Amino acid sequence: MIRFENVSKQYKNSQRPALTDINLDIEQGEFVFLVGSSGSGKSSLLRLLLKEETATSGNVSIDGLDVGKLSNRKVPALRRTLGIVFQDFRLLPSKSVFDNVAFGMEVIGKNRKEIRERVPEVIELVGLEGKEDRLPSELSGGEQQRVALARAFINQPKILLADEPTGNLDPSTSVGIMKLLDRINRTGTTILMATHDVAIVDQMRKRIVQLEHGTIVRDQQRGMYGHTGH
Amino acid sequence: MRTSFIAREVGGGLRRNFTMTVALIVSVAVSLTLFGAALLMRSQVDRMKGYWYDKIQVSIFLCGENSLAYNCTGAVTDTQRNEVRATLEGLKPTVQEMYYESSNEAYARFKEQFKGSPIIANVAPSAMPESFRVKLDDPSHYDEVAAALEGKPGVESVQDQRKLLERFFQILHGLQTFALAIAGAMLFVTVLLVMNTVRVAAFARRRETSIMRSVGASNSSIRLPFILEAVTAAVLGAGLAAGTLVAVKQYVIDARLQPNLTFIAWVTWQDVLAILPWLFVVGIGTAVLASGFTLRRYLKG
Numbered sequence: 270m271i272r273f274e275n276v277s278k279q280y281k282n283s284q285r286p287a288l289t290d291i292n293l294d295i296e297q298g299e300f301v302f303l304v305g306s307s308g309s310g311k312s313s314l315l316r317l318l319l320k321e322e323t324a325t326s327g328n329v330s331i332d333g334l335d336v337g338k339l340s341n342r343k344v345p346a347l348r349r350t351l352g353i354v355f356q357d358f359r360l361l362p363s364k365s366v367f368d369n370v371a372f373g374m375e376v377i378g379k380n381r382k383e384i385r386e387r388v389p390e391v392i393e394l395v396g397l398e399g400k401e402d403r404l405p406s407e408l409s410g411g412e413q414q415r416v417a418l419a420r421a422f423i424n425q426p427k428i429l430l431a432d433e434p435t436g437n438l439d440p441s442t443s444v445g446i447m448k449l450l451d452r453i454n455r456t457g458t459t460i461l462m463a464t465h466d467v468a469i470v471d472q473m474r475k476r477i478v479q480l481e482h483g484t485i486v487r488d489q490q491r492g493m494y495g496h497t498g499h
Numbered sequence: 500m501r502t503s504f505i506a507r508e509v510g511g512g513l514r515r516n517f518t519m520t521v522a523l524i525v526s527v528a529v530s531l532t533l534f535g536a537a538l539l540m541r542s543q544v545d546r547m548k549g550y551w552y553d554k555i556q557v558s559i560f561l562c563g564e565n566s567l568a569y570n571c572t573g574a575v576t577d578t579q580r581n582e583v584r585a586t587l588e589g590l591k592p593t594v595q596e597m598y599y600e601s602s603n604e605a606y607a608r609f610k611e612q613f614k615g616s617p618i619i620a621n622v623a624p625s626a627m628p629e630s631f632r633v634k635l636d637d638p639s640h641y642d643e644v645a646a647a648l649e650g651k652p653g654v655e656s657v658q659d660q661r662k663l664l665e666r667f668f669q670i671l672h673g674l675q676t677f678a679l680a681i682a683g684a685m686l687f688v689t690v691l692l693v694m695n696t697v698r699v700a701a702f703a704r705r706r707e708t709s710i711m712r713s714v715g716a717s718n719s720s721i722r723l724p725f726i727l728e729a730v731t732a733a734v735l736g737a738g739l740a741a742g743t744l745v746a747v748k749q750y751v752i753d754a755r756l757q758p759n760l761t762f763i764a765w766v767t768w769q770d771v772l773a774i775l776p777w778l779f780v781v782g783i784g785t786a787v788l789a790s791g792f793t794l795r796r797y798l799k800g
């Protein structure tokens with residue numbers, strides 16, 4: 270489903286490459302943790318999938334679609350098949366929970382009827398029923414991340430990319446978010462999540478891909494953060 | 500995208516950017532009013548040319564009792580008048596039409612033109628010269644007519660009316676050019692204002708646009724609200740300009756100028772209505788081009 274073949278990324282204004290010769294295959298429905306110390310290239314790898322950046326060499330493909338060769342005009346169509354969650358939630362501060370979630374449908378032209386049906390479903394899925402009319406500033410960090418997850422999931426993407434979604438949350442709130450991600454994963458959505466959170470990685474026992482200095486140093490099924498498994 | 504969603508985004512954007520929006524509307528209104536005024540002046544000149552060039556082109560004034568011209572020795576005699584008439588007849592077909600206006604007729608026309616003005620009391624009928632009014636097949640044949648009649652006994656002067664009018668038209672043309680130049684400068688200011696407004700709006704909403712982009716909104720749907728904001732302001736400005744021109748026609752031309760200056764053919768409602776769509780075309784065109792250009796730079800996909 271997701272495939273990196275000999276991918277390298279060199280930013281223009283940086284001396285050393287952010288990613289070097291990455292080879293990675295992720296199947297449909299997998300849950301993969303992307304770990305590694307700060308600056309190891311996790312976000313860069315996710316940005317290549319979103320085509321926010323383009324690989325310097327090698328191939329990045331999703332479902333056989335060569336992301337690197339995608340014309341600018343076709344990038345929106347690619348992103349509609351992807352859900353994205355960030356550490357800082359990226360909610361619209363002036364819009365209610367309902368409108369923030371609905372935004373994901375509005376920008377791709379869904380009609381009012383579809384929105385009225387679908388949004389409450391997803392708000393319930395993330396456990397925010399009754400808080401539809403609140404503004405993001407009236408929510409806890411964990412709740413805000415649930416809104417962001419609802420928005421990312423609203424169009425039922427095949428792949429959900431999460432860049433340190435629990436980075437700003439305390440451990441117990443993080444567990445709630447992870448449970449939610451697990452539920453979304455069980456609907457068949459492929460999840461690729463970059464994280465530093467040792468406890469979470471160890472608890473979930475999912476596939477771990479570890480980057481250091483832009484290269485993959487470990488790729489392990491049902492792994493633990495600190496253990497290499499040897 | 501759904502129209503109600505876009506409408507909400509556009510309305511919100513215009514409110515947030517209120518002072519800039521007002522500035523934009525005013526500058527669009529001013530530049531388009533001047534632009535419209537220039538077009539109106541052109542229509543006015545066309546109307547007047549059509550009206551006057553059609554009527555008289557050359558006036559041959561005959562000597563009166565008190566004429567000071569050097570080949571006048573008292574009032575024109577019947578023989579002299581017939582001589583002039585015969586000369587004009589002989590100039591056909593260059594002379595297409597001619598018409599004799601007596602002192603009394605000239606006085607009556609004068610009274611009509613200056614109805615209610617105290618100037619009438621100071622002018623006696625005999626002070627109005629009698630004349631031949633002549634229409635030429637081609638106005639540029641004036642010299643031929645002038646050569647045949649100038650200095651002839653009983654002829655006080657030969658006047659090329661077209662030349663007199665032309666001087667007047669030149670003044671109108673100058674005014675029109677001036678209005679166009681200011682309209683152009685104002686339009687330039689408008690372009691800069693649109694660019695700045697859109698830039699500020701794009702910056703204020705960079706969070707929204709980046710989220711829109713990340714959920715897969717197309718470039719055009721990300722840019723559309725910004726362009727529509729500029730277009731909305733332009734339409735309001737063009738509306739104000741159109742209203743101003745209509746008011747000028749109604750309250751200045753029709754209510755004040757027309758009744759007092761009846762011998763001038765004034766622009767009609769048809770002329771005014773033909774100009775109005777151009778205000779909207781220019782206003783909307785400017786808004787779309789300037790905002791589209793700015794967004795290309797500030798909202799890179």
Ligand SMILES: Nc1ncnc2c1ncn2[C@@H]1O[C@H](COP(=O)(O)OP(=O)(O)OP(=O)(O)O)[C@@H](O)[C@H]1O
Pocket residue numbers: 280281282283286287305306307308309310311312313314
């Ligand atoms: N836009 C950019 N321009 C230049 N260099 C960049 C850019 N983005 C990232 N880098 C560099 O690329 C390398 C990898 O960065 P990246 O953000 O992918 O790391 P990361 O693993 O996500 O780190 P963190 O865990 O702190 O988020 C770093 O050395 C970083 O300085």
Ligand SMILES: [Mg+2]
Pocket residue numbers: 311312313432
């Ligand atoms: Mg990162």
